[in-house]
Every structure is written in structure tokens, then in C-alpha cells.
Amino acid sequence: MTIQEMKIGDSASTVKTIGESDVYLFAGITGDLNPAHTDEVSASQTPFGGRIAHGILSAGLISAVLGMRLPGPGTIYLGQELKFTKPVRFGDTVTATCTVSELLPEKNIVRLETICTNQDGDMVIKGMATVMPPRR
Numbered sequence: 001m002t003i004q005e006m007k008i009g010d011s012a013s014t015v016k017t018i019g020e021s022d023v024y025l026f027a028g029i030t031g032d033l034n035p036a037h038t039d040e041v042s043a044s045q046t047p048f049g050g051r052i053a054h055g056i057l058s059a060g061l062i063s064a065v066l067g068m069r070l071p072g073p074g075t076i077y078l079g080q081e082l083k084f085t086k087p088v089r090f091g092d093t094v095t096a097t098c099t100v101s102e103l104l105p106e107k108n109i110v111r112l113e114t115i116c117t118n119q120d121g122d123m124v125i126k127g128m129a130t131v132m133p134p135r136r
Ligand SMILES: C/C=C/C(=O)SCCNC(=O)CCNC(=O)[C@H](O)C(C)(C)COP(=O)(O)OP(=O)(O)OC[C@H]1O[C@@H](n2cnc3c(N)ncnc32)[C@H](O)[C@@H]1OP(=O)(O)O
Pocket: 034, 036, 052, 053, 054, 055, 056, 083, 084, 085, 086, 087, 088
């Protein structure tokens, strides 16, 4: 979508269950082998009581919404604020939702509220994205 086709309140989502294989693939791709994600014995001694997903793996679903749905293909990601408010555990189903909150047509820039929730409706990530939508 171009900025002219978007309006405040427009929203899009994607859903994914985050499995152990997703976490291990992400660890391998990024080199982030933090025991919080990869060592059940060590992670069982943390306040979370077991392994949790990388926060930025779940946040990647926000990028998927922006690049594939709203605004969609051709979007340039300019910035992202994130707060990780609850852990994502192996097997959790995360829904990432992006909602248009500000349109700056003179700069071709859009700001969107970005929220991820789990299958219980708990917010696991909240933040704001800044993007440049395709011009046509
Ligand atoms: C290197 C990479 C590692 C990873 O990827 S780890 C995976 C990603 N991270 C997570 O999954 C963390 C998810 N977040 C949580 O589970 C919870 O969140 C916490 C356990 C960290 C804290 O929760 P609680 O113990 O209930 O504390 P509270 O009462 O919510 O907050 C206490 C103070 O801490 C501030 N705070 C809490 N979370 C955040 C955050 N995400 N960003 C910034 N500040 C935070 C609050 O404001 C507050 O402060 P005030 O008492 O002054 O109001």
C-alpha cells in the first residue's frame, strides 16, 4: 500500500507458533546461543523456570507484517522501539499486530503501533515502528 491508500487505525496481523526448532535455527543464524534459550538445565534456574524464545525472534513477526501486509512489499523499515513485557515460551503462539498511528505524507513516513500477544491474550511485546511505504 502507498501512504495515500493508508489511514489511521488500519491494522494487520500474522500468527506463528514458536517452536524449539525456530529458537535453535534463530540461535544458529545469529550466533546468539544464550543459555536462556538453549540450555534447559541452566534456564530452569532463572525466574522464568525454563528456556524462552529470543525476544527479537518474536519481534521478527512485526517485520513480517510490515513487509508482507501493511504497508506490504516494498516497505523500507526505518526504526523500531520495543519493550519485551512477558516471556515467549516454547510452543507459544504469537500474534503480531501493526496498527497505523501516524501518517507523514510530506516525508512518506508512517508510524505504527506494534503489539505481540500470546495465545492467552497477554501482551509479550509492545512498541512502535517507523516505515517508508512503497511510492507506488
Ligand atoms: C540478550 C537477549 C535476551 C532475550 O532475548 S530474553 C527474551 C526477551 N525478554 C523477555 O522475554 C522478558 C519479558 N519480560 C518480562 O518477563 C517482564 O517484563 C520482567 C520479568 C522483565 C519484569 O516483570 P515484573 O517482574 O512483573 O516487573 P514489573 O512490575 O512489570 O516492572 C518492574 C519495573 O521494571 C520496568 N520494566 C519491566 N519490563 C520492562 C521492559 N520490558 N522495558 C522497560 N522497563 C521494564 C517497569 O517499568 C517497572 O519499573 P517501575 O517500577 O519504575 O515502574
